[in-house]
Amino acid sequence: MEKIEYKDEGKFCSGHVACAGCAEALSMRVILNEVGDDAVGVVAPSCSAVILGGHPMSAAKIPVLHGTLESAAASASGIKRALKAQGRDDTTVLCLAGDGGTYDIGLQALSSAAERNEDILYICFDNEGYMNTGGQKSSSTPSKAVTGSTPLGKTTRKKNMIEILAAHRIPYIATTSPSHLSDMAAKIKKAKTIRGTKVIFVLIPCLPGWGVADNAAVKTARLGVESGVFPLFEVENGVDYTMTVAQRTKPIDGYLAQQKRYRSLDDAGRAELQAEVDDTWSRLTERAGQTG
């Protein structure tokens, strides 16, 4: 058990509208804490938009533009350019989006912002589906997961957004998890020092969407990291891969057992998933080893 020494700056207020036990709210607290006061946010329609609460209240102590689903990265670009034109080039422009707004409908705008290397910090809360609309698959949904639109389990793999973004050669990409808050804080802190497009993916086990117990989001996320389902790493300039949690200590079974979305999976299915995770892990560590 990790004991986290953490000074909360109060940038994420109580009274937010997340589900009880939501790991996204926990993550948002750390992210806003690290981003600091001199920041402007863009929130795509997503759980984040709901969590921050209704007008005129906001759980974030930074101003936030609630934008459209397709264009979070474009909105962030517009804010950054406007602040620059007004002599405020150091202000952090923070984008908060879900996996739908990142992997799917928002991909075009994100790719364009990355190609222009816009100076924005883009956070994707990856709960591996359209959980805010009641739990349908996204292109981030892993294979075999049951969702509202894949009742028999998804037949295709999770889209590899990290490699897609790495191909853009942006300065910084990272993954992190609410089970590793010190890692999350360090990656936000590091991203803030880098000019250009930074994208950080946060694994968010969705309590209702994945069928996870109310007190098990962080534990599920931890099992995801420890089993290598959601490896924690950084990619700098598209080519320098660094594992920030370098070991896998568990098979995927414990991770799957926490969730109802895999409850119909048989042994053969579990073995296929394990093989897929093994394959992804070995490719990733090979890449980190080759360049590190």
Place this chain on the structure above:
Amino acid sequence: MNAPAFNDTMQLLNGNHAVAWGVRLATPDVAPLYPITPQTPILEKLIDFQSSNLFDAELLTPESEHSAMAAAIAASATGARVFTATSSQGLLLMHELLHFAAGARTPIVMFNVNRTPASPWGFWPDQIDSLSQRDTGWIQLYSECPQDSLDTVIQAFRIAEAVNLPVMVNHDAFYVSHSVEPVSLPSKESVANYLPRTKRDIQLGDGSNRSLGAPIDQASWNLTRREMAKAMAQVETATEQAGRDWSDMTGRLTAPLEYYRAEDAEILFVTMGSMCGTARQAVDRLRENGVAAGLLKVRLFRPLPIETLRDALAGVPCAIVLDRNYSPGMGGVLHQELQAALFGVQNPPRLHGLLAGVGGVNVSVEDIEKLAHDYRNAAQSMQPIWVD
């Protein structure tokens, strides 16, 4: 509009380059732009100005018009002055965000070059692209010629910033966008004086930590539209004032509705955009032949100046609406709008809705003269009439 005599403050400019000159003089802070035929020369000229250190806006060239408008809204929400330009499919791709811009009360100025939407593909002047955006909350102005486009794009910033609503200025593809005429350029100083920087109330990142656009309840959303209605109610006056001040500065008077030989007209043509120039010549020729014709140019289409239109049309025996657009299942959009505006007027004109030039087909001076003869004594029909 008659081109003024050429002098040393003038340049030969096509309509799109006249727009770019107006934008350069208006000094926006941010300009997200995506190219589309026939708007592209606006984008290219602005980039050309910037490359020559004559224009220092933050130019942003994203992957689509949707993102261009998203960036424009976000930039404007911080208090920046913002310009963008588009046409046809690009405007239609932005549609979702046009609602968003107006709802967020961002005073963006956008220039739209009116072009046919697909399918089938066409590149010709037709105003259904912008007219089909009439319910998005954008102010819409229509320009007749390059000089009008330069004058109007600068005035649009005044109007937008006076009422905190976005303004779309439109001119016709090729007839205006690519045709060249002498254009009088006001000085940088006079435009700076005409367009003072104002601190806006709704600003993202102004230090107050206010957010923008968060979910609200039904009554509050309803209130946003009532507030938009109040702002819309100020637009005609703001447009008049912008035109009068422009006249003081340049000697060129513009107005929400403009009249040509209309005082005693028995036949009044009502139209928008480049068709006004053709109709103006037709009016002259009809007058030469003893027919009392006149022109009502609708420059401000949204909000439609309803009371002024009712006054202008009451007592006119015959009004011929020339619509370079077609709303399927209904007819010409301006015709519909005038029918609605005239409801209950004492002594209304016989209103003829003519679909003239839909798809960019040419409508000549002679064609319009003939329409006057064909419809001056004809009974009014509720149905639109296709002009051959």
